[in-house]
Amino acid sequence: MITGTPKPIEEVLEMLEPYDNIIVAGCHGCVTVCRVGGEKEVQVLASTIRLAREAAGNKINIKEVSLERQCDPEYVESMRPYVGDYQAVLSIACGAGIQFLAEKFTTTPLLPGINTGFLGVTERQGEWAERCQGCGDCVLHLTGGICPVTRCAKSLFHGPCGGSVRGICEVDKEIKCGWQLIIDRLKALGQMENYGKLKPYKGWSSARDGGPRRIIREDMIS
Amino acid sequence: MKSGSNLEKVLAAGHFSVTAECGPPRGADPEIVRKKAAFVRGHVDACNVTDNQTAMVRMSSLAGCMLIKEQGIEPLIQMVVRDRNRIALQSDLLGASALGVRNLLCLSGDHQKFGDDPQAKNVFDIDSMQLIHLVRTMRDEGVFPSGDKLEGAPQFFIGCAVNPFADPFEIRVPRLKLKIDAGADFVQTQCIYNMDKFKKYMEDARKEGLHEKVKILAGVTPLKSAGMAKFMRRMVAGMDIPEAVIERIAAEPKDKQAAKGIEMCIEQIEELKEVEGVAGVHVMAIEWEEKLEEIIGGAGLLPRPVLV
Ligand code: SF4
Numbered sequence A: 001m002i003t004g005t006p007k008p009i010e011e012v013l014e015m016l017e018p019y020d021n022i023i024v025a026g027c028h029g030c031v032t033v034c035r036v037g038g039e040k041e042v043q044v045l046a047s048t049i050r051l052a053r054e055a056a057g058n059k060i061n062i063k064e065v066s067l068e069r070q071c072d073p074e075y076v077e078s079m080r081p082y083v084g085d086y087q088a089v090l091s092i093a094c095g096a097g098i099q100f101l102a103e104k105f106t107t108t109p110l111l112p113g114i115n116t117g118f119l120g121v122t123e124r125q126g127e128w129a130e131r132c133q134g135c136g137d138c139v140l141h142l143t144g145g146i147c148p149v150t151r152c153a154k155s156l157f158h159g160p161c162g163g164s165v166r167g168i169c170e171v172d173k174e175i176k177c178g179w180q181l182i183i184d185r186l187k188a189l190g191q192m193e194n195y196g197k198l199k200p201y202k203g204w205s206s207a208r209d210g211g212p213r214r215i216i217r218e219d220m221i222s
Numbered sequence B: 001m002k003s004g005s006n007l008e009k010v011l012a013a014g015h016f017s018v019t020a021e022c023g024p025p026r027g028a029d030p031e032i033v034r035k036k037a038a039f040v041r042g043h044v045d046a047c048n049v050t051d052n053q054t055a056m057v058r059m060s061s062l063a064g065c066m067l068i069k070e071q072g073i074e075p076l077i078q079m080v081v082r083d084r085n086r087i088a089l090q091s092d093l094l095g096a097s098a099l100g101v102r103n104l105l106c107l108s109g110d111h112q113k114f115g116d117d118p119q120a121k122n123v124f125d126i127d128s129m130q131l132i133h134l135v136r137t138m139r140d141e142g143v144f145p146s147g148d149k150l151e152g153a154p155q156f157f158i159g160c161a162v163n164p165f166a167d168p169f170e171i172r173v174p175r176l177k178l179k180i181d182a183g184a185d186f187v188q189t190q191c192i193y194n195m196d197k198f199k200k201y202m203e204d205a206r207k208e209g210l211h212e213k214v215k216i217l218a219g220v221t222p223l224k225s226a227g228m229a230k231f232m233r234r235m236v237a238g239m240d241i242p243e244a245v246i247e248r249i250a251a252e253p254k255d256k257q258a259a260k261g262i263e264m265c266i267e268q269i270e271e272l273k274e275v276e277g278v279a280g281v282h283v284m285a286i287e288w289e290e291k292l293e294e295i296i297g298g299a300g301l302l303p304r305p306v307l308v
């Protein structure tokens, strides 16, 4: 899923200073699962903003909404009938969702209420960790199912580097060395021969480096 | 001869070779490089010039190489893949070769988090293994990796670094083999303090015949004090300094520890000379270049051979 963290409330209040009539919009997708942008978080954030603004003697009216998904046109359109009645939308969906609202509602300012993080997994309740950088050319079959682009701090294709010590990455003692994980896995799978091969230079054009990406599935376009 | 570098010739002639390293200054003052060069000249077969090591910004490696070259020292340019994509790397390789730099060390580079600018974006477009391969392609095939013909192939004696003390240990020799397959001509190791482990590493490398395919220069760094040893052990990832080594230097009074460090370094070089497959030493006297003559001379490695 796409993960994120709430923006500090001070930053949110500063963004909202020019407005007294806004929408706070959540999303039932990834951000609900990682508890940063769902219905409940919309309620909590709206109340916090209201209280703060009241205390500052500068009341604000807030409409609370939560869309099924902010990244899908059919759900986004459901906001159209009323969005023009508000000065701005504070969205706590991921960056993609926020932008999609901005694109659809061209005259309404869109404000980000969260900092979108990464594509990751829930390692345990309250802890998420990155797993994929969406490089567009997956090599997991060669690396024991562990991503060198994401899990190695240097995205090395022939690790581990000289900084790998007892399974820990040189960058931080809280980070496991991705290449130690890859080697452990390759060993367990009996696929160490994959390690000994020189890998071609990674093509980054399928990643962000090729410019904004688009997927077109002709079979699905009607 | 692949590059015609002095280092390559000395090694090819079967001499036990010596390299050292010069860290360029944290500023634009060329005099600092020239002063260091004066301590290095005549004592080595080539001198590494580091590339923003520990991600601290310094004068560029190429500029440092030219400054020491002017002083009559054969430069060895270090190149990390942290800061430059393949376009910049190729371009700098061509430039370095055009300016007469003939030795190259391909490195990943320490992560930027250790340096001045932890907020910097890192590159890691290709890794050090692939950089070795890229240089070899340019040198031996006379083409860019894209396949286009070069107007003059760069000439480099291609080196890489290995850390026999990083984990997992069992991958260290296979990884060296991979670097040789990629095109490495020589290797400089991380500073060795744990001689037993290094000998084990060499034994494994010899079993694969790797010492015959690549010139292995064993890295040493003289300790200035017990404090420095403890600091390095704590702060540098993958630095293996056994307790016995620390105890030995710590047993000296403070003002004698530096001399002891040098004595230990010389002893170690003598021991390394006897290890089958070790073709030379790489003496990293960090901010202590003035001791190079004493160390290298003390180990019986002066004068350096002059080959034409
Ligand atoms: S190789 Fe690319 S697509 Fe596959 S997990 Fe890693 S970043 Fe994601």
Ligand code: SF4
Pocket: A151, A152, A153, A154, A155, A156, A159, A160, A161, A162, A163, A164, A165, A168, A169, A170, A171, A176, A177, A178, A179, A180
């Ligand atoms: S220690 Fe491991 S994860 Fe960290 S940069 Fe080196 S190889 Fe990558």
